[in-house]
Amino acid sequence: MSDTGTNITQIRVNEPVRQFEETATRTINSDESTFSSASGISFETVGATALAPVIDIERLYETLPGSTSQIVRALELLKQAIDFLSEARKSENPMDSDRYVQRAQLALPKLFACRSIGDGFGVIINSLYFAFTNLHGTPLTSDQLNVVWRILRELRTRPVMSLEQGIQHAEELENCGLEVNPPDLGDLLEGYESAE
Numbered sequence: 001m002s003d004t005g006t007n008i009t010q011i012r013v014n015e016p017v018r019q020f021e022e023t024a025t026r027t028i029n030s031d032e033s034t035f036s037s038a039s040g041i042s043f044e045t046v047g048a049t050a051l052a053p054v055i056d057i058e059r060l061y062e063t064l065p066g067s068t069s070q071i072v073r074a075l076e077l078l079k080q081a082i083d084f085l086s087e088a089r090k091s092e093n094p095m096d097s098d099r100y101v102q103r104a105q106l107a108l109p110k111l112f113a114c115r116s117i118g119d120g121f122g123v124i125i126n127s128l129y130f131a132f133t134n135l136h137g138t139p140l141t142s143d144q145l146n147v148v149w150r151i152l153r154e155l156r157t158r159p160v161m162s163l164e165q166g167i168q169h170a171e172e173l174e175n176c177g178l179e180v181n182p183p184d185l186g187d188l189l190e191g192y193e194s195a196e
Contacts, residue, residue, distance in 0.1 A: 073110075074111060075159065078155060079156065081104040089142075094139060118159065118161055127180035130181060143177075144177060147176045148173070
């Protein structure tokens, strides 16, 4: 201890140094990572002394029982749909897989009612609804199933997304062979283009 009352750390050659700041927080080497959690919030620290919280989506949009929050309702419905699609991806039997996809599809009209969450949310839900409608009962291919599952997972993680982000996801659906435009609108557009 010095005459000012400060502790002076002795440093030895070729030995890692651990110093404590005034806040009594241990410093971390740049190649070291630590994890901790408290009451449902996880913290990860890499190369710094600040903690970056990783908040679970259910905790982020927590609500009281009986509440009518659209975003909470949408997150619940998205979780159900994602769970059904996960089961469909795992299934070895194509009939069982299609049944799980149909169960996930039932959530789309209820999710449509939550479209005021954001423009991107509405575009994705509408695109999925018309993609299933335009299949006329034909089962999804494994690639299509994986794309739909991934997009819904991302939507659940970030339900409030921009219109541009929603359009990008709709284009991903089209790129895997799903037709996301309403059936009648496509006929109208073809008629309009041929009239020109």
